[in-house]
Amino acid sequence: MSLVEEVDLLKKIPLFANIETSKLKLLAFTSERVVFKAGEELFHQGEIGQEAYIVMEGTADVIVDTADGPMVVAQIGKNDFVGEIAILCDVPRTATVQATSDLTTLMISKDLFFRLVTEFPQMAVEIMRVLAQRVQQTTQRAAARNG
Amino acid sequence: MDHNIFSFIWRYSKRQQIYITILTLISFPFLYFSLDLPRQIIDDALSADAGPFPVPFAGMELNQVEFLLTLSFLFLALVCINGGFKYYINVYRGQLGERMLRRLRYDLYTRVLRFRLPRFKRMSAGEIIPMVTQEVEPIGGFVGDAYALPVFQGGTLLVYLGFIFIQDPILGAAAIALYPMQAYIIPKLQRHVNQLGKRRIRAVRQLSDRIGETVAATGEIHAQDTSAYHLSDVSTRLGGIFEIRYEIFRRKFFIKFLNNFLNQLTPFFFYSIGGVLVLQGSISFGALVAVLAAYKDLSGPWRELLNYYQRVEDIRIKYEQVAEQFEPTDIQPTQQLLEDAELPTPLPGPLSFSSVTYVEEDAPPALESVSIDIPIDAHIAVAGDGNSGKTEFLMLAARLLVPSQGRIKLGDHDMADLAESVTGRRFAYLGSTPVMFTDSLRGNLIYGLKHRPLVPPPHDDALAHFLKEAKASANSLHPYDADWVDYEAAGVADTDALEPRLLTLLEGVGMGEDVYRMGLNGTIDPGRQPDTAERIMAARRAVAERLQDPAVADLVERFAADAYNESATVAENLLFGTPVANGFDLDRLAENPHVLAVLDQTGLTEDFVTMGVDIARTMVELFGEMTGNTELLEQFSFISADDLPEFQPILTKIDKAGAGLLKEDERTRLMSLPFKLIPQRHRLGLIDEAMKQRLLEARRVFADTLPEDMQDAVAFFDIDAYNAAATLQDNILFGKARYGQSGVQEKVQALIAEVVDSLDLRATVMGVGLNSSVGLMGARLSGAQKQRLAVARALLKQPEWLVLDEATSLLDGGSQAHLADLIDTEMAGRGVLWGVHRPSHAARFPEVIVLHNGRVAGRGSYDELSRQGSVLASLVDNE
Structure with a gap:
């Protein structure tokens, strides 16, 4: 897959949907493409995280350790962005992500992510927007559950 | 050490000095004849009143032509003899001078080794180095002249003077009338110059000390933003040196001026007084002319003597300035360093301190009347804080220091008198900051x-x-x-x-692991270590076999002569080998004539330009807008941040006029870009299947047409041959870790480790690691690594008495305990005196000595000594 195809893919991810093509190209070029085999972990709950991943192909499970043992809380696939919490807030990984098929990802290092955000403020705004939406969704869900 | 340069020269070269002087004197008549002969040729053979011919000469009758030719050949012979003398004497003098210089430098260096350790708290390498190297250098040139020159020039002077006095005593007196004045005034003036000379030497030494300090403290200077402060310091010092030097040559030239003036004053007397005498008829005109001529000859040797005098003064000061620094009152006898004295095995014990006080200049006493007996076959801990005198106590116990007062005895032997052949071989001492030498790891061990x-x-x-x-x-x-x-x-x-x-x-x-890794990154010469190369080749084959397993097959993309390697750069694919030395610098292939020829031959040149344009365009597009944050650019781009702006105009030019009008260096710039492409990593889509095939063709052409003189400049990848230019790891892998797999580096390392272990190669790899350099005084090693190596170095010589002073302070607790166990085992039955870094570490020792304020505050078991309120207890509390 070439850079151009990667850029097309990135455009389909909500987080990056409104960002200029040239910036996405930079993001794609400067991030590393990493392939995981089925069963390999992208990262493990509790570790200190340095990277976020964009799934380009394949599927993975999001697993959280509970008192009753590990529990799959979500499944992710193409176009999903995972691991961003750890690099944004400096907290240990909140879940384990394990590939369930052969998985192709774009790996964005924490360093690179912050450099891009500082260099291109519109990216920061975009990320804020997406995160705010997530917070709103979570709040709504919580309200629905409580109500 | 002689305080005076002349006594030094005389002591070590009197025979040679006498020889040179005699030789000089022997050469004298020949010189005289060669000066006299031209006059004879003109007066006796050529002038109008020569003759009558034939003249008798050496028992023969010679006519005028024969006589002329005879004299001329005699002259030629004398020229040869004089030249021969001069050559021989010069070479002899030069050799003598160099030998004396060598002797002096060697003596100075020996003294550096003989200095007691505390001296180096006051004397820096920056001061010592210029003394041993450049300050003494002029002495070499002077030694051969020291006696012969004044003898020769003085003799010449006397001869001429004699001549003048014989002609006319009054004029003779006039000729030397000003000598006493010169002899009085010039040394007076010279004394000032000498003082300045001393100041100059000191100032230069301090400058060199400051430079040494700067080199050692670069990090600190940058961390504190004090560059301006240091620049100002150096500027001030340079200014000081400038003023001194300026003053020196001002005075030197004034002395010269005065000399010349006084020298010319004498002819003035000749013309005036002598002239009057001639007019009065008191002396003949001929005599005045002769005296004037003689006086002219006189000025040569006289000037030489004055120059000699100035040079002597200069050298004398230089020598004295060095000698006084190298003559401290307390210096070890050479014998102690170099004699081969022995003590019986086992070493006699105990080590007994009796009222030992240790004081260093301008400091409070570190130890005060310490009396203690230490068995030298037990393991004992020494605890104490920074002011306890622990370090001095331990260094005294290892005889690195000697007591200021009192005495330390090993059995019946006074420690201060033991030869280093005993203390350096049977004892070992480990400080907290061990020194490594600029050598291999093995060399250091x-x-x-x-x-x-x-x-x-x-x-x-x-x-x-x-x-x-x-x-x-x-x-x-x-x-x-x-x-x-x-x-x-x-x-x-x-x-x-x-x-x-x-x-x-x-x-x-x-x-172990560190050395193993160094080994993997090391290279060997298969010619010298054929066994190692063969074993590594076995590992290569084993890796190939292991990679058959589909689970790991993707990790490594192996080199194959007929396949394009997607994880390697275009440059590596083209070369298909490792560059040796600088023949094919991978970063500058676009400038290499052979590479360019290969591209031309395979029709790739234009493709490289096009690809270069593509890459440059992408880079400018991606990074062109980024400002300030150049790191990102450096990390990912093909182009450095500094070069990026230079590509913009090239691209503009292409847009306007096409690629045809590019200048040679612009094309080179563009063509250099594709060489760095790694398809798997950069994903720019430039290297398609067809391009790969063409690059493979270029690879073949590159190898086939490689000129004779460049055959050694590249070590080709050959599955069956060890590659001397590549690291062990690259040789084992024979390929590239494939980009874009999670944790690929770790997995590859694990794969190599697995193969290395299965073939029992770990020792081989570590053997190569042992040969790797530790950098400038161990600069490539961390402090902790140095401490570990120092322990290994000390244990290797199997000391009978091991003294440690916080020797594991930089290691974590687990490693410290591990090393303590190792030392316990290795030193079983032999003595260990361990100045502990953490007082609680003393608990593992059967016996503990506690020092406090330079005195022994307690001795016994850890439990006894660490009762509440004790010194040891408070040390442990403060840990």
Whole structure:
């Protein structure tokens, strides 16, 4: 897959949907493409995280350790962005992500992510927007559950 | 050390000085004749009143032409003889001077070794180095002149003076009338110059000290933003030196001026007084002319003598300034360093301190009347805080220091008198900041075994010459390239047996993995180590086999002559080998004539330009807008941040006028870009299947047409041959870790480790690691690594008495305990005195000595001493 195809893919991810093509190209070029085999972990709950991943192909499970043992809380696939919490807030990984098929990802290092955000403020705004939406969704869900 | 340069010269070269002087005197008549002969040729053979011919000469009758030719050939012969004398004397003088210089430098260096340690708290390398190297340098040139020159020039002067006095005593007196004045005034003026000379030497020394300090403290200077402060300091010092030097040559030239003036004053007297005398008829005109001519000749030697005087003063000061620095009152006798004294085994004990006080200049006493007996076959801890005198106590126990008062005895022997052949071989001392030498890891480990040359190199002419010259300068007669390693001291038979011992120790001190990694990144010369190369080739085959397993097959993309390697750069694909030396610098292939020829031949040149344009365009598009944050650019881009702006105009030019009008250097710039492409990593889509095939073709052409003189500039990848230019790891892998797999580096490392272990190659790899350099004084090693290595180095020589001063302070608790266990085992039955870094560490010792404020505050078991309220308890509390 070439850079151009990667850029097309990135455009389909909500987080990056409104960002200029040239910036996405930079993001794609400067991030590393990493392939995981089925069963390999992208990262493990509790570790200190340095990277976020964009799934380009394949599927993975999001697993959280509970008192009753590990529990799959979500499944992710193409176009999903995972691991961003750890690099944004400096907290240990909140879940384990394990590939369930052969998985192709774009790996964005924490360093690179912050450099891009500082260099291109519109990216920061975009990320804020997406995160705010997530917070709103979570709040709504919580309200629905409580109500 | 002689305080005076002349006594130094006389003491060590009186025979040679006399020889030179005699030789000079012998040459004198020849010189005289060669000056006289031209006059004879003109007066007796050519002038109008010559003759009558034939003249008798050496029993023959010669006519005028014969006489002229005879005299001319005689003249030629004299020229040759004089030249011969001059050449011989000069070479002899030069040799003598160099030998004396060598002797002096060697003596100074010996003194550096003989200085007691505290001296280096006041004297820096920056001061010592210029003294031994450049300050004494002019002495070499002076030695040969020291006696012969004044004798020769003085003699000449006397001859001329005699001539003048014979002509006319009054004019003779006039000729030398001003000499007393010169002899009085000039030394007076010179004294000022001498004072300035001393100041100059001191100022330059301080400057060199400051430069040394700056080099050592660069990090701190940048961390504190004090560059301006240091620049100002150096500027001030340079200014000071400038003023001194300016003043020196102002005065020097004034002396010269005065000299010249006084020299010309004498002819003035001749013309005026002599002239009047001639007019009055008191002396003849001829006599005045003769005296004037003689006086002219006189000025030559006189000027030489005055120059000599100035030079003597200069050298004298330089010598004295050096000598006084190298003559401290307290200096070890040379004998203590170099004699081969021995003590019986086991060492006599105990080590007894009786009222030992240790004080350093301008400091409160570190230890005060310490009296204690220490058995030298037990393991004892020493605890104390920074002011306890612990460090001095331990250094005294290892005889690195000697007491200021009191006495330390080992059995019946006074420690202060023990030779280093005892203290340096049977004792070991480990401080907290061990010193490594600029050598290989192995060299540093076996350093403690190199006391004397044990197996001399083959005795040949070169060695004989070396010994002869060394003897002539009283230098060391030990050939440096002998085998110095004392295998017996390490408890092994020979160098083969030493290797496993080194590896065991390295594993023991926790350096095994580090050395293994250094080995993987090291290179070997298969010609010299064919066995190692063969074993690595076996590992290569094993890796190939292991990669058949589909689970790991993707990790490595192996090199294959007929396949394009997607994880390697275009440059590596083209070369299909490792560049040796600088023949094919991978970063500058676009400038390499052979590479360019290959591209031309395979029709790739234009494609490279096009690809270069594509890459440059992408880079400018991606990074062109980024400002300030250049790191990102450097990390990912093909183009450095500095170069990026230069590509913009090239691209604009292409947009306007096409690629045809590019200048040569612009094309080179563009063409250099595709060489860095790694398809798997950069994903720019530039290297498609067709391009790969063409690059493979270029690879073949590159190898086939490689010029004769570049055959050695590249080590081709050959599945069946060891690649001497590549690291062990690259040789084992014979390929590239494939980009874009999670944790690929770790997995590849694990794969290599698995193969290495299965083939039992770990020792081989570590052996290569042992040969890797530790950098400038161990700069490539961390502080902790140095401490670990120092322990291994100390244990290797199997000391009977091991003294440690916070020697593991930089290691974590686990490693410290591990090293303590190792030392316990290795030193079982022999003495250990361990100044502990953490007082609680003392708990593992059967006996503890507690120091406090320079005195022994307690001795006994840890439990007894650490009762509440005790010194040890408070030390442990403050840990």
